[in-house]
Amino acid sequence: MRPGTPAFTELTDALIARIQEVVEGKPEAVRTAVLVQLAGGHLLVEDVPGVGKTLLARTLAGAVGGEVNRIQFTPDLLPADITGVSVFHQERHDFQFRPGPVFAHLVIADEINRASAKTQAALLEAMEEHRVSVDGTTHRLPDPFMVVATQNPSDSQGTYPLPEAQRDRFMARISMGYPDTDAEVLMLAHHTHDPDRPDAAVQDDVEPVMDVDTARSLVAATSLVAVGEPVRRYLVALGQATRRHADVRVGASPRALVQWMSAARAEAALSGRDYVVPDDVRAVAHVVLAHRLLLDGPVRHDTTSPQARRIVDEVLSQVQAPFASRAEARAAR
Structure with missing residues (x-):
């Protein structure tokens, strides 16, 4: 499968269309998110609360098969809460590594700038080298691996500045912005809830359009352009x-x-x-x-x-x- 062929175009068009079914009125943001995924990069989504930052990340994750973990960044979050920790095993009399939520194909770092710079730094090695080092041992992350981080504007209450080293590891930064009138009216018309899941909208359940192997092949093909x-x-x-x-x-x-x-x-x-x-x-x-x-x-x-x-x-x-x-x-x- 090569870029420029009907098979490649059909698959990427289907991916974009599937995400746009949920993230309405934001075609440029959706296309950029898919672009970053094809390029094997990480995406930073910055805007005021309530405009669909986390929804975009969750929908992108749902449209591409694979393991997805969401990390809610808070001021009391510790680096080990992200990367994992070595725990002493009583029966074996040695330490056993318990992977943290960063061990997934797609990691949603929600409100990343609400955690301290020390905690944010736990992602630096993972984002750059796709691995995590804990207690002198290196652990490889799944392939493909992508971080989609959301953050509120830097002047919002309770936020920390994103360090330059962290910003530089994000391939792209986008702003969602408010939807236009028609898109916002359509969003209200489609916003229904499942009685069995009162806290989750029905449209959050996205049917994948590809599996992990296909996603990996798309990234590999794009790298050969x-x-x-x-x-x-x-x-x-x-x-x-x-x-x-x-x-x-x-x-x-x-x-x-x-x-x-x-x-x-x-x-x-x-x-x-x-x-x-x-x-x-x-x-x-x-x-x-x-x-x-x-x-x-x-x-x-x-x-x-x-x-x-x-x-x-x-x-x-x-x-x-x-x-x-x-x-x-x-x-x-």
């Missing part, structure tokens, strides 16, 4: 431009460029191509780049501000794209 040297040089030039920008204290890291390229591969795959063009790089620039920039001045920690988006737009306008047409990109792949 061709990226020519001119496009790679274009990405590096864009990254260097963020580091030189007068309003940026810390620009895009090398990790950011790697994830930007992976996201561009997924954008090309969802667009029905097996090669990346500059338009793919630009299409994912804001969701991949804006939350990573550390700005100067009073908005230095506010990566959701219009200034962050303005800086990304300026960088894109300053760096010349390597191709004038897709035919040239196809020839150079």
Whole structure:
């Protein structure tokens, strides 16, 4: 199964359609969530409470088969509550590792910025290396592995700033926003409850459209989308431009460029191509780049501000794209 083939397109279209059946009126957020999954990355969903952040994460998890764990981040949550702990086994007279909820194919880190930086750091190794080290022993995480984290705005009561190292591990950040009028009316019409499950809406039960093996094959196929040297040089030039920008204290890291390229591969795959063009790089620039920039001045920690988006737009306008047409990109792949 390769990007650009009918089988690949049919499966990814079905995945997007299944999620949109539940997450109504947010096609861009749904498409970005699927894009990040295809790219093998992690997704950060930031917005005010009640706009569907957790619903998007749960629906994405339900549409893709596999083990799903949800972690509610709170101020008293400890790192061991996430990664697991070694417990002394009385009969065997040794320590036995009990895996934490991070051992799943998809982990929902709900309201991640309500926990302290020390607890958030428990996810760093898992997100970067897909493994957990406890008491000197390394434990591999399932494959595929994805973290979908939700967070409230940084000025909300009871939140902690998300450290730069943590933000940099999220491939993309999106904001849900409020639905439009028609979508909100339709949401109210569809919002019914199962009498046997009074706390859960019926639409939360999502029928999977693929199993774990299929999801793994889609990620592997997306990673093989061709990226020519001119496009790679274009990405590096864009990254260097963020580091030189007068309003940026810390620009895009090398990790950011790697994830930007992976996201561009997924954008090309969802667009029905097996090669990346500059338009793919630009299409994912804001969701991949804006939350990573550390700005100067009073908005230095506010990566959701219009200034962050303005800086990304300026960088894109300053760096010349390597191709004038897709035919040239196809020839150079």
